Amino acid sequence: DSGVTQTPKHLITATGQRVTLRCSPRSGDLSVYWYQQSLDQGLQFLIHYYNGEERAKGNILERFSAQQFPDLHSELNLSSLELGDSALYFCASRPRSNTGELFFGEGSRLTVL
Amino acid sequence: TQLLEQSPQFLSIQEGENLTVYCNSSSVFSSLQWYRQEPGEGPVLLVTVVTGGEVKKLKRLTFQFGDARKDSSLHITAAQTGDTGLYLCAGPPGGSNYKLTFGKGTLLTVNP
Numbered sequence: 001d002s003g004v005t006q007t008p009k010h011l012i013t014a015t016g017q018r019v020t021l022r023c024s025p026r027s028g029d030l031s032v033y034w035y036q037q038s039l040d041q042g043l044q045f046l047i048h049y050y051n052g053e054e055r056a057k058g059n060i061l062e063r064f065s066a067q068q069f070p071d072l073h074s075e076l077n078l079s080s081l082e083l084g085d086s087a088l089y090f091c092a093s094r095p096r097s098n099t100g101e102l103f104f105g106e107g108s109r110l111t112v113l
Numbered sequence: 114t115q116l117l118e119q120s121p122q123f124l125s126i127q128e129g130e131n132l133t134v135y136c137n138s139s140s141v142f143s144s145l146q147w148y149r150q151e152p153g154e155g156p157v158l159l160v161t162v163v164t165g166g167e168v169k170k171l172k173r174l175t176f177q178f179g180d181a182r183k184d185s186s187l188h189i190t191a192a193q194t195g196d197t198g199l200y201l202c203a204g205p206p207g208g209s210n211y212k213l214t215f216g217k218g219t220l221l222t223v224n225p
Contacts (some may be wrong), residue, residue: 002155033213042115042217043156043201056211090155100144100205102213104155 003027006091006105014113018079021108023091025072031055031094032074033102034066038087049074081112116140117202117216125222129191134219136202137184143205145185147176150199150218159187192223 003026013019025032034046036059045058049068060066063081068074078085088109092102118137126132136145144163148156160169162178162185169176173196175188189196201218205211 002157004155035215043215045212045214048211050211056209058212092155100146100161100213101158102156104157106153106155 002103002105004091004093004103004105006089006108008108009106010109010111012111012113013081015081015083017081017112018077019081019110021076021078021089021091021110023074023076023105025074025091025093026095026103029093029095029103030072032068032072033092033094034060034074034076035090035092036087037090037107043090046076078110083112086110086112115217116206116214117204119200119202119216119219121219122217123220123222125224126192127224128194131188131190132192132221133186133188134200134221135184135186136216138204139183140206141182143182145178145182145202145204146213147185147187148201148203148215150201151197156199156201156215189221192221194223194225197221197223 005024007022030051032049037043046060048056052068066076088107090107092104120135146161147159150156160176165182166180167178173190177186199218203213203215206214
């Protein structure tokens with residue numbers, strides 16, 4: 001158990017819909033990272049938040065948005081879903097000691113039909 | 114273009130065999146990490162290498178960081194079925210600690 005909690009574990013929805021994925025980082029960690037994992041692209045960095053502020057953006061589509069709340073949990077919002085958005089979405093947190101290590105949650109598997 | 118290229122993409126071996134997987138880049142990294150991911154789970158850190166030429170051992174796993182800090186390798190001695198998983202290398206592009214970029218991984222299957 002990494003201490004990072006993600007919900008839901010599985011999600012099936014239709015094209016055009018909107019979903020919200022939720023992440024609670026490890027106790028004491030201020031950083032939250034979001035990644036998308038697909039078979040062809042591998043693990044792709046989406047966005048990083050630190051203590052409520054956006055710190056870095058990766059290959060995140062405009063249809064996707066994220067935020068980190070004062071209690072440090074984070075949400076990734078995916079809208080106007082397309083078939084190609086089907087993937088595993090991982091959240092990770094980073095210790096304040098800044099060792100560089102990321103602790104990953106178990107992921108949310110999104111299927112768009 | 115993938116910043117970190119991993120090879121081979123797939124590897125299937127028998128228990129007891131040795132193997133090496135590679136992580137290569139045209140860019141210099143301040144550090145590289147190796148993670149292992151098992152089905153249904155998130156990646157878990159195995160090791161971080163920081164110094165060029167560094168060698169780290171974790172039981173039967175040996176990690177090496179290239180002298181120029183552009184590549185790394187993972188060698189497993191006497192593989193066991195429990196070593197099965199996706200091995201990912203990762204590093205901070207441009208030295209940025211704000212994002213970590215991953216290779217696509219090597220999917221290792223160790224058969225009994």
